[in-house]
Amino acid sequence: xxxxxxxxxxxxxxxxxxxxxxxxxxxxxxxxxxxxxxxxxxxxxxxxxxxxxxxxxxxxxxxxxxxxxxxxxxxxxxxxxxxxxxxxxxxxxxxxxxxxxxxxxxxxxxxxxxxxxx
Amino acid sequence: xxxxxxxxxxxxxxxxxxxxxxxxxxxxxxxxxxxxxxxxxxxxxxxxxxxxxxxxxxxxxxxxxxxxxxxxxxxxxxxxxxxxxxxxxxxxxxxxxxxxxxxxxxxxxxxxx
Numbered sequence: 001x002x003x004x005x006x007x008x009x010x011x012x013x014x015x016x017x018x019x020x021x022x023x024x025x026x027x028x029x030x031x032x033x034x035x036x037x038x039x040x041x042x043x044x045x046x047x048x049x050x051x052x053x054x055x056x057x058x059x060x061x062x063x064x065x066x067x068x069x070x071x072x073x074x075x076x077x078x079x080x081x082x083x084x085x086x087x088x089x090x091x092x093x094x095x096x097x098x099x100x101x102x103x104x105x106x107x108x109x110x111x112x113x114x115x116x117x118x
Numbered sequence: 119x120x121x122x123x124x125x126x127x128x129x130x131x132x133x134x135x136x137x138x139x140x141x142x143x144x145x146x147x148x149x150x151x152x153x154x155x156x157x158x159x160x161x162x163x164x165x166x167x168x169x170x171x172x173x174x175x176x177x178x179x180x181x182x183x184x185x186x187x188x189x190x191x192x193x194x195x196x197x198x199x200x201x202x203x204x205x206x207x208x209x210x211x212x213x214x215x216x217x218x219x220x221x222x223x224x225x226x227x228x229x230x231x
Binding site: 004006009035040041042043045048058059090092106107108109110111112 | 122127152154159160161162163164167208210218219220221222223224
C-alpha cells in the first residue's frame with residue numbers, strides 16, 4: 001500500500017543533541033517537503049526537494065538540514081537541538097512534472113513527529 | 119508572498135447542524151485552492167481542491183467549498199456534521215506560477231453530541 005511514513009512519532013531529547021527525523025514514501029513521488037507546525041499557527045515550509053540531489057529552503061528559516069539521496073527518503077537533521085526547536089514536524093510528498101511547470105498536485109502528508117527539546 | 123486567513127480558530131457546532139469554515143486569501147494572480155483535514159495524531163488529508171472550472175467543488179465526507187474570486191474566498195461547508203468530523207481544518211493556496219503551498223492557521227471544528 002502506497003504511503004508516507006515518519007519516525008519517530010514522538011521524541012524528547014536534551015539540548016545539544018544531534019537528531020535525525022526520518023521520512024519515507026512509497027508512492028514514487030519526486031517532490032518532498034518538510035513543514036513545521038505549531039499550535040494555532042499556519043504550517044511553515046522549511047525545506048523541499050524536487051527530486052534526488054535537489055534540496056531547497058522554504059520561507060521559514062531553519063537551522064535544520066535535509067538530504068535527498070534516494071527518491072523515497074528525505075531525512076531532516078538538527079546538528080544541535082535547542083528548546084526553540086520544539087515543534088511538530090510534518091513530511092509530505094507530491095507528484096511533480098518538471099522544474100518549469102506548475103506543481104499543484106495534491107500533497108500527501110505523513111503522521112508527523114512531535115519533537116520536544118528540554 | 120501569499121497569505122491565507124482562516125477567520126475562526128475554533129468552531130463548535132451541534133451534531134447534524136450545518137457548518138461553514140471560512141477561508142480568505144490574498145493574491146494578485148490566479149491561484150489553486152485546497153482544504154485539508156487533520157485528525158488527532160495524524161497527518162493532513164486532502165478534502166477537496168479547486169484548480170479550474172466550476173466554482174463549487176465537492177470533496178470527501180460530504181464537504182463542499184465555493185471559490186469566490188471577487189471576494190478571494192474559499193469557504194468550506196457541510197450541511198449536516200457528524201461527531202467524526204471533529205478535527206482541525208486547514209485552507210491552503212498555491213499560485214498557478216508558484217511552487218510553494220501557503221497554509222492558514224487552521225480551524226478546530228468540534229461537533230457536540
